[in-house]
Amino acid sequence: xxxxxxxxxxxxxxxxxxxxxxxxxxxxxxxxxxxxxxxxxxxxxxxxxxxxxxxxxxxxxxxxxxxxxxxxxxxxxxxxxxxxxxxxxxxxxxxxxxxxxxxxxxxxxxxxxxxxxxxxxxxxxxxxxxxxxxxxxxxxxxxxxxxxxxxxxxxxxxxxxxxxxxxxxx
Numbered sequence: 509x510x511x512x513x514x515x516x517x518x519x520x521x522x523x524x525x526x527x528x529x530x531x532x533x534x535x536x537x538x539x540x541x542x543x544x545x546x547x548x549x550x551x552x553x554x555x556x557x558x559x560x561x562x563x564x565x566x567x568x569x570x571x572x573x574x575x576x577x578x579x580x581x582x583x584x585x586x587x588x589x590x591x592x593x594x595x596x597x598x599x600x601x602x603x604x605x606x607x608x609x610x611x612x613x614x615x616x617x618x619x620x621x622x623x624x625x626x627x628x629x630x631x632x633x634x635x636x637x638x639x640x641x642x643x644x645x646x647x648x649x650x651x652x653x654x655x656x657x658x659x660x661x662x663x664x665x666x667x668x669x670x671x672x673x674x675x676x677x678x
Contacts, residue, residue, distance in 0.1 A: 518614045518622055525577060526611040527586065530624065534611075536586050540650075541578040542612055545625060545660060547571060574633060574654050575610070581638075581649040591635035591653055607631050610655060622666030627657040 525542065526534040550568030579587070593605035610630045614623040634654030641649070 518616065520614075522615040522617075522619070524613045524615065524621070526613065527590070527608050528611075529609070530611050530613060530621065536577070536579075537584050538579040538582055539577050540580065541576075543574075543576040545575065545612075545627075546573045547659075548573075570659075572657055572659055574656050575612075575627065576634075576652055576654045578650050578652045581651050587635070587651055587653050588637065591632045591637075594632050610657065616666050620666070622664070624663045624665060625660050626663070627655070627660045629658040630655045632656075 523539075523542065525536045525539040527536055528534050548571050550571070552566050552568040553563040554566070556564050577587070590605065590608065597603060597606050607629050608631075610627040612625045612627070613621040616622040632653050633656045634652070636650075636652040639650050
């Protein structure tokens with residue numbers, strides 16, 4: 509009997525974020541929010557000889573929107589260390605640690621990586637190390653980094669959100 513494959517979408521709360529590789533030692537702890545990936549294409553208009561009533565349009569340069577990662581403030585310094593690499597570049601002209609590969613992995617119901625987005629040539633363009641504090645609030649203190657990148661690849665590793673979890677009726 510063939511395996512029945514579910515077409516259910518992956519859950520958006522089952523994800524992991526890695527710096528440089530998808531090995532467990534590169535896992536970034538406690539990331540609780542990742543802004544979406546998006547891009548847009550500039551539209552280039554030009555006039556065509558003999559056609560004075562309308563313009564032709566062709567695709568131009570692609571712009572990739574920055575990605576924001578948020579997490580509760582912890583003793584882990586991965587956000588701070590990466591953000592400081594930009595500061596070191598600005599002040600000392602040192603490129604070491606400035607650019608990283610960022611991997612965002614969606615996980616299936618078993619916790620295994622099913623879909624992986626690999627962002628290339630990433631660097632931190634914004635760092636919010638301390639949110640507004642209030643003694644009247646009991647929320648978690650959140651730190652954020654905003655990451656610029658030069659595109660991504662998309663790799664599907666799983667065949668569905670729940671492989672073989674359901675049987676089809678006869």
